[in-house]
């Protein structure tokens with residue numbers, strides 16, 4: 001393993017700047033129009049509030065703020081009951097923050113990170129590779145462009161599989177439970193898994209008990225749900241359903 005460089009990895013932010021600039025610019029536009037049509041001040045205030053909310057969230061997610069992204073990924077790491085022998089897959093690795101944390105924790109393991117790296121995110125395969133190089137783990141980590149909906153691996157390929165806040169983002173999949181099933185397909189017999197997503201958002205996943213029953217019915221030896229959205233380090237304003245209020249982890253063994 002190469003020693004980590006003095007340069008810091010760039011893990012980006014889950015709140016893209018467009019969520020601040022687009023409502024911000026729209027708000028200012030309506031503010032200008034409000035000089036002629038005073039009632040538009042309400043519309044302007046609404047857009048400016050949205051911009052301010054996302055700016056606040058972006059700050060809290062960042063290492064300069066409350067470092068929430070790191071803490072939320074930590075919930076996946078701490079739920080993973082794995083001995084570190086063999087190969088682990090990180091589905092939707094983004095900027096490779098979790099992939100690299102896994103490589104640092106499990107120093108004898110090989111780690112594969114896959115992501116779609118679509119345009120709506122500030123992430124790329126190149127960024128992942130650079131971050132792994134900076135962290136000194138590039139020799140044990142491989143990145144691959146692929147979709148969580150159709151993983152390019154044979155059944156039972158991995159000793160452990162993780163995913164953090166990805167499944168709800170995957171487009172073109174009617175039932176997001178299919179993504180859990182796909183992740184479990186590539187998990188080996190006796191392999192460990194931890195998935196964190198908006199599992200308490202009933203419109204996406206249905207009732208949590210029914211979701212866990214479905215997962216059990218796929219033949220898992222162990223599976224447990226933790227309501228991570230309840231974590232005390234998450235500020236109340238970020239506990240809205242589309243932010244962190246509905247997150248949970250599903251951890252277990254196949």
Ligand SMILES: C[S@@+](CC[C@H](N)C(=O)[O-])C[C@H]1O[C@@H](n2cnc3c(N)ncnc32)[C@H](O)[C@@H]1O
Pocket residue numbers: 014073091092093094095096097098114115116117118121123146147148149163164165166169170171
């Ligand atoms: C909130 S980010 C989480 C990234 C990373 N897991 C982390 O913890 O920082 C959501 C990620 O899902 C990825 N994603 C969206 N659709 C995907 C798909 N169909 N297959 C794989 N990854 C996808 C995005 O590219 C993005 O990196």
